[in-house]
Amino acid sequence: MFELAPLLTQFFADFRGFAAARGISPDMALLISKVIQTNLVVLFVVSIPAVLVYVERKVSAFMQARLGPMRTGPWGIFQTFADTIKLAFKEDVVPEGADRWVHFMAPVVVVAPVLVCYAPLPIGQGLIPVDIDTGVLFILAISGMSTIGILLGGWGSGNKYSMLGGLRAAAQLLSYEIPRVLSVVPVVMLYGSMSLQTIATSQQGRWFDVIPQWFIFYPVIGQLAFLIFLISSVAETNRTPFDMPEAESELVSGFHTEFSGFKFALFFLAEYAYVFLAAAMAAALFLGGGDAPFSTGGIIPSWFWFLLKTFAIVFLFMWFRWTYPRLRVDRLMQFCWKFLMPWSFVNIVLTGFFVLLRMK
Amino acid sequence: MLENLPSIVFYVLAAALVLSAIAVVVLPSIFYSAVALGAGLTVMAGIFVLFGADFLGVAQILVYVGGVMIIMLFVIMLSPQTRDNFQKHSLNQSLRGILLALASAVSLLQGFQVFAGMGDSVRDMVPTSAGLGRLLLGDLLLPFEAISLILLVALVGAALFGQDKLS
Numbered sequence: 383m384f385e386l387a388p389l390l391t392q393f394f395a396d397f398r399g400f401a402a403a404r405g406i407s408p409d410m411a412l413l414i415s416k417v418i419q420t421n422l423v424v425l426f427v428v429s430i431p432a433v434l435v436y437v438e439r440k441v442s443a444f445m446q447a448r449l450g451p452m453r454t455g456p457w458g459i460f461q462t463f464a465d466t467i468k469l470a471f472k473e474d475v476v477p478e479g480a481d482r483w484v485h486f487m488a489p490v491v492v493v494a495p496v497l498v499c500y501a502p503l504p505i506g507q508g509l510i511p512v513d514i515d516t517g518v519l520f521i522l523a524i525s526g527m528s529t530i531g532i533l534l535g536g537w538g539s540g541n542k543y544s545m546l547g548g549l550r551a552a553a554q555l556l557s558y559e560i561p562r563v564l565s566v567v568p569v570v571m572l573y574g575s576m577s578l579q580t581i582a583t584s585q586q587g588r589w590f591d592v593i594p595q596w597f598i599f600y601p602v603i604g605q606l607a608f609l610i611f612l613i614s615s616v617a618e619t620n621r622t623p624f625d626m627p628e629a630e631s632e633l634v635s636g637f638h639t640e641f642s643g644f645k646f647a648l649f650f651l652a653e654y655a656y657v658f659l660a661a662a663m664a665a666a667l668f669l670g671g672g673d674a675p676f677s678t679g680g681i682i683p684s685w686f687w688f689l690l691k692t693f694a695i696v697f698l699f700m701w702f703r704w705t706y707p708r709l710r711v712d713r714l715m716q717f718c719w720k721f722l723m724p725w726s727f728v729n730i731v732l733t734g735f736f737v738l739l740r741m742k
Numbered sequence: 743m744l745e746n747l748p749s750i751v752f753y754v755l756a757a758a759l760v761l762s763a764i765a766v767v768v769l770p771s772i773f774y775s776a777v778a779l780g781a782g783l784t785v786m787a788g789i790f791v792l793f794g795a796d797f798l799g800v801a802q803i804l805v806y807v808g809g810v811m812i813i814m815l816f817v818i819m820l821s822p823q824t825r826d827n828f829q830k831h832s833l834n835q836s837l838r839g840i841l842l843a844l845a846s847a848v849s850l851l852q853g854f855q856v857f858a859g860m861g862d863s864v865r866d867m868v869p870t871s872a873g874l875g876r877l878l879l880g881d882l883l884l885p886f887e888a889i890s891l892i893l894l895v896a897l898v899g900a901a902l903f904g905q906d907k908l909s
Contacts (some may be wrong), residue, residue, distance in 0.1 A: 409745075483775070518873055526808030530780055533815045537773060545819065552816040556809065563804075576871060714806045 384683040386510030394419070410478060423511050428502050432462045433655035437693075438654075438700055445704040451671035472643035477540055481624060484538030489641065489648035492531030495524045496655040503662055504579045506672035506685030517578040518570060521663060522563050525618070528652060529555040532637050535649070539640035547636020550626045552710065557718045558617035558624075565610035568603050568733035570665050578663070582671025596670035603736060604624045608668045610694075610722055615660035616702055619653065621708040660696035662688070669695075673710070752792055759785045767839075773818050780811040797871040 394415045401411035436451070436459065443450025451458030500519035504510040514520050529552060536548015538602040570576055588596040598604045598656055617624035638649045665671060669691045672684025709717070762782035766775045783806045790799035878886050 417827035484773075487777075513795070516796055516800045519797075519871075520803065522807055523800050526804060527784070529808065529812050530777075530815065533812065533819070534777065536882065537815075537819055549819055552812050552819075556812050556816075559808065616883075 384681075384686075385507070386683065386685055387506065390509070419511055423500050427497055427655050428651060430658045431651045432466065434584055434654040434658060434696065435462045435465070435650070437696070439704075441697065442704045445701075461500040467649040468585055470644055474643040474645060475640075477640050479540030481538040481540065484534050485640070486645075488531050488535035488637075489645040489652075490531070491515050491527045491534055492652045493648045493655075495527040495531075496652050499524050499659055502578055503659070504582050504666055504671060504726075505662070506683060506688045507583065508579075509685055510579050513577055513579045516576050518566055518576045518581070518663075518667070519563075520539075521659070522559070522566070525656065525659065526555070526559055528656070531652075535641065536637040539637070541640050544637050544639050547639070550706065551620070551637060554624065554626055554714060555620075555717060557616040558608065561610050561718060561722035561726045562618060562728065563616035564723070565614065566609045566667060567726075567730050568607045569597055571733050571737055572597065572600070572603075573732070578666045578671075582666045582673070586673050593671060594670055594675055595677065596668065596673070598668040600736075603729055603733045606725065606732075608664070609680070610726050611664060611668065612698070613698045614718075614720060614722060615664065615715075616699060619656045619660055621653075621657065621699060622703040623717070624714060625703075625708060636651075647694055657696060657699055658692065661692045661699065664695050665691035678702075748792065752789070755785050755788050755792065773815070776811070776814050776818055779814075782805055783807050783811065783816065795870055796872055 397415055397418075398408065398411040401414065402408060403490065406414075440450045440458075442740040451461035454460040454464050473712075476482060499521050501512045502510065502514040502520055504513075532551040532555070533548045536544045536546075536551065539545075569581060573581045574582070575581060585594070585596045588597075593599055598608045615737060620626075638646060641649060665688055672686070674682065674687050759782055760776045762785060765778035766782065769775050769778060784803065787799040787802040787807070790796075790802060
C-alpha cells in the first residue's frame, strides 16, 4: 500500500518518457536517471549518521541514567545538526609532523567505499539501487578498503598514538574480516545466490504457518552464523568492546587524533554509515529483509520492516558499546583466530550436510 | 558519444592504471609506492568488471586491496625505516628492472596476439560466479586443491619461522 519501489520505478519510467518527448536519446535519459538514483543513495547514506549520532547519545544517556542532549530543539533532536555545522566551520589543523598528502587522503579513502557499499542493498522489497549478482561479496570487499584509509590516517598524522591505532586497526580489521566472510557462506550456500535481493526474498514463507523462514530460525546453523556475523561486524566497525584502534583511554582516540573539522566529520560519517550497513546486511541476510514477522494486511510496507530490523540491530550495537568493557589486544586476536574461525568452518560443514539432506 | 562509453571508461581506467604503475616505481617513499600500488589494483578491478568478469573484480578487491595491500602497509609501518628515509635506486637494480619489464612486455604482446582474435571483449554483464564455482569444484578440482596445498605448506613454513627459537 505504501510501498516505495513501484512508485520510484514509475517515477523514473515517467522521467525517461518525458526526456524522450524532449528529443533526448533513450541511452542518455537512462544515464541521467542513473545519476539521479546515485545521488539519492548518497543523500540517504550521508543522512544516516545524523540520525545515528543522536540515537547513540540518547541511548548512552539512558543507559547511564542521564537525559542526554535536551537543549537544541524538543528533546534535543537538532543536536546533530548543530554539531555538524560546528564541525564544518572548525579550523582544519594539519600537524607539523604530518605528511600533508596522506593526511588529506585518509578521510577520503575511508568515506568513499562506504558510499559505494550501499548500492546492492535492498531496503525492503524491490527497493534496491543496483541488483548485483555478487552483492554480498561486493559489500564485504569494498568495505574492507576503508582499512587502508585508517592506515593512511595513522601513518600520515606523524603521531605515535595514531600510528599505534593504525597498526591495531590493520591487524584487527584484517583478522575479523575472515570470520565475517565465512559466516555469510552458509547463507549463500543455502539460498544459492550472492545477490542480497534474492537472499532476502528467498526467506519469505512460514513453517507451520507461524515461524517465519528467516535464516536465523534455521536450527543451529542460523543462530551460529548470525552470532559470528554480529560479533565480527562489531569488530569490523571499530566499536566497543572491540574499539582497540581508537581506544580513548590509552591511545587518545588513535588514528583520528590529529583530524579536526570536516575531516573528523568524515571519519565520523564513515563509522556510523558502516554500523548501519552492517545492521542492514544482518537484516537482509539473517532476518528476512523486508518480510513482515506477522501479517498486517499489507498496511505496513516492507521498507518499514527492513528499517525496523536494521535499527533493532543498531540498538544492539549501541547496547554492546555502553555495557561491555574493552578487550585486551592479544585476547581480541585469540578470540578471532582460535574461536570464531574454527566455529565458522564447523558451521559451513554443518550447512553442507543440511543442504545435502534437503536435496535428497 | 554514449555508444563509445565503454571505450571511454576503458581508456580512462587504463590511463589511471598506467599512471599509478609509474607512480609505484618513481615515488620516493616506499609508503607512497604501496598506496599507489593499492590504487592500481583497485583500477584493475574496475577493468575486470568492465570486461564482464564481475566475480574476478570483486575477488581482486577482496584479496589484493583488502588483504595483501593492508599487510604490505602493515609491514612498512612496522619496519624500522623512518618516513624521511627515501629509497635509492642503484644502477644495477634499474638494469635488472628494465630487463624484466622488457621480458614481460614481450610475453604480454605474444599473449595479446593469441587472445586478440577471440571476439568482442566488451559485452553485457553476465554473472560469472556460478560458472566459476562449477569449474573450480568440477573440472578443475584437482589443480584447485593442489594450489590450496601449496598455500598450506607456505602457512606451515611461516608458522615454523615465526616460532620462538628454543635452545
